[in-house]
Amino acid sequence: MEPSNFNLDYRRKMLRKRKKRRQIITSAILISLILFPLILSIKSESNFITTIQKVDDSDKKEFIVCIDAGHGDWDAGTVGVSGCEEKDIALNIALKLGELLSSEDDIKVIYTRTSDSLPWLKTANDSLKERIKISNLANANLFISLHCNSNYDDTNAKGVETWYNPSLKANEDFASYLQHELSSLNYTTNRGLKFYEDKDEALAVLEKTNATSALVEFGFISNFQDEYYLKSKPGQSACAEAVYKGIIDYKNSLSQ
Numbered sequence: 344m345e346p347s348n349f350n351l352d353y354r355r356k357m358l359r360k361r362k363k364r365r366q367i368i369t370s371a372i373l374i375s376l377i378l379f380p381l382i383l384s385i386k387s388e389s390n391f392i393t394t395i396q397k398v399d400d401s402d403k404k405e406f407i408v409c410i411d412a413g414h415g416d417w418d419a420g421t422v423g424v425s426g427c428e429e430k431d432i433a434l435n436i437a438l439k440l441g442e443l444l445s446s447e448d449d450i451k452v453i454y455t456r457t458s459d460s461l462p463w464l465k466t467a468n469d470s471l472k473e474r475i476k477i478s479n480l481a482n483a484n485l486f487i488s489l490h491c492n493s494n495y496d497d498t499n500a501k502g503v504e505t506w507y508n509p510s511l512k513a514n515e516d517f518a519s520y521l522q523h524e525l526s527s528l529n530y531t532t533n534r535g536l537k538f539y540e541d542k543d544e545a546l547a548v549l550e551k552t553n554a555t556s557a558l559v560e561f562g563f564i565s566n567f568q569d570e571y572y573l574k575s576k577p578g579q580s581a582c583a584e585a586v587y588k589g590i591i592d593y594k595n596s597l598s599q
């Protein structure tokens with residue numbers, strides 16, 4: 344073989360080798376591009392399952408209370424005579440209540456919201472679904488929704504009331520403990536327990552949650568006296584304490 348031919352052959356061989364190497368590298372990049380998102384999605388899915396399992400485990404040891412501060416973000420709820428908003432009163436009482444309940448050794452607190460920012464809030468309907476989902480995924484034992492009323496046709500209307508879903512006796516019992524404690528504060532009139540007879544009128548959060556549930560309307564913020572009390576720090580603390588006592592009393596009644 345002449346040296347020039349040898350060189351040509353050698354160069355061709357090298358070129359073929361280089362081409363093959365390039366092909367291998369390209370395929371490796373393509374495969375990893377396809378596999379990477381797949382691995383990521385499997386990983387996030389397994390994280391999700393772990394989170395739920397963790398909640399299930401803690402359920403065996405603890406009594407779980409889901410606190411739902413009504414409204415939030417762009418949904419202010421009703422507005423008081425002096426301009427205060429239902430969503431803020433509900434959140435303040437919710438956080439205070441959560442603090443009190445968390446001090447109990449065997450109670451685990453779950454919130455549907457802990458601030459005014461609700462990234463998942465797109466429509467009021469979404470909001471209710473999400474609140475129910477949070478409570479149900481956590482296997483909450485109790486679900487309590489916190490609200491304020493208003494009636495601008497009659498600004499004399501005032502008073503505290505507690506709503507429950509009558510399909511379970513437990514809901515009525517839970518609501519009675521709450522209403523008893525709240526009406527004992529004597530800051531307003533006692534409007535008593537309320538329940539809906541028609542499923543169409545059902546308050547969605549009470550209808551769909553798996554937990555024993557109740558919805559408290561602390562008072563009418565369209566009424567000067569109710570609003571004055573409910574927007575004040577001492578008023579909010581007293582309401583949180585009353586709800587806390589109601590929850591503890593109901594919980595104790597279960598073990599009797």
Ligand SMILES: [Zn+2]
Binds near residue numbers: 413429489490
């Ligand atoms: Zn409300």
